[in-house]
Amino acid sequence: MVAGADKLPVGAHYGLRDWLSQRVTAIVITLYSALILGVVLWHGGLDYATFRTLFAGNAFRVATFLFMASLGWHAWVGMRNILMDYAKPYGVRLMLEIVVVCLLVAYGGWTIAVLWGQS
Amino acid sequence: MAAADRPVDKPRPVYLNLFAIRQPLPAIASILHRISGALLFLVGIPLLLWGVQRSLASPEGFAAATAPLGTPLGKLVFLVLAWCYVFHLLAGLRHLALDLHIGIGLAPARGSAALVLVLSILLALIVAVRLW
Numbered sequence: 342m343v344a345g346a347d348k349l350p351v352g353a354h355y356g357l358r359d360w361l362s363q364r365v366t367a368i369v370i371t372l373y374s375a376l377i378l379g380v381v382l383w384h385g386g387l388d389y390a391t392f393r394t395l396f397a398g399n400a401f402r403v404a405t406f407l408f409m410a411s412l413g414w415h416a417w418v419g420m421r422n423i424l425m426d427y428a429k430p431y432g433v434r435l436m437l438e439i440v441v442v443c444l445l446v447a448y449g450g451w452t453i454a455v456l457w458g459q460s
Numbered sequence: 461m462a463a464a465d466r467p468v469d470k471p472r473p474v475y476l477n478l479f480a481i482r483q484p485l486p487a488i489a490s491i492l493h494r495i496s497g498a499l500l501f502l503v504g505i506p507l508l509l510w511g512v513q514r515s516l517a518s519p520e521g522f523a524a525a526t527a528p529l530g531t532p533l534g535k536l537v538f539l540v541l542a543w544c545y546v547f548h549l550l551a552g553l554r555h556l557a558l559d560l561h562i563g564i565g566l567a568p569a570r571g572s573a574a575l576v577l578v579l580s581i582l583l584a585l586i587v588a589v590r591l592w
Contacts (some may be wrong), residue, residue: 364559367552374549389522392515416501423494441501448505455513 363418366411373408402456409452413445489573493551496544504541535591542587547580 384391393399420441428434483491514525528534555562555570563572 360537364556367556371549371553389515392522395517396512412505416497416505419494419497420501423498444501448509451509451513452505452573455509 359418362414366415366418369407369411372413373404373411376404396456406452406456409448413448417441417445424451485570485573485577487527489551489554489576492577493555495501496548496551499544500541500548504538504544507541508518529591539584539588539591543580543584548577550576550580 380395381387387395396405421438424434424437424441428437511525514521516522529538554563554576557572558569563569
């Protein structure tokens with residue numbers, strides 16, 4: 342038998358990677374949140390002009406994309422953990438995981454459209 | 461000792477009614493961490509993307525995206541999601557501390573769970589005061 346053929350495709354993958362990526366992405370999310378909080382406090386709130394200027398900078402767009410990518414990866418680990426605990430039937434769990442992945446891809450496309458889709 | 465006398469062989473009560481078991485504070489923090497995370501993923505991210513997209517499109521879009529904050533329902537949704545975000549972030553920092561073996565004793569773990577809950581409610585109150 343091929344090594345690992347007895348493992349469930351929706352199992353835990355028995356490793357450190359998801360645990361670690363959840364922590365690393367959490368730190369990226371926290372740092373970006375602190376940046377946004379700082380910007381909002383610095384300007385004493387956000388109006389349209391400030392908002393536009395902020396998103397006009399490429400560095401800020403890339404930082405925001407990194408934040409959203411971290412958010413997606415973090416959410417994947419978290420949602421999968423929830424499904425592994427509460428969605429016990431194999432087929433149901435697989436279906437719900439597919440729904441989560443579809444949402445993640447949709448959010449990703451939407452993020453790119455928001456960041457680089459408008460002048 | 462006869463087999464029947466061993467504790468493990470006696471019929472044992474199974475009592476797993478989650479609504480009748482009083483959960484300890486860290487368990488409450490843990491389930492709220494999951495609920496807040498799921499809400500942020502399913503509702504928070506699409507609302508965030510919608511809001512930023514509308515806000516960037518035009519001054520009218522900016523006004524339209526912030527208009528729901530003037531309605532009671534919009535305020536309530538924003539407040540719940542803001543609490544989810546703050547609580548999830550604070551509970552996450554608590555997790556990172558636990559990963560580093562900081563506060564892993566029973567008493568400090570209970571204390572930090574209570575602290576995270578209280579702090580998140582205080583910060584949500586500040587958001588509520590700013591909204592209303």
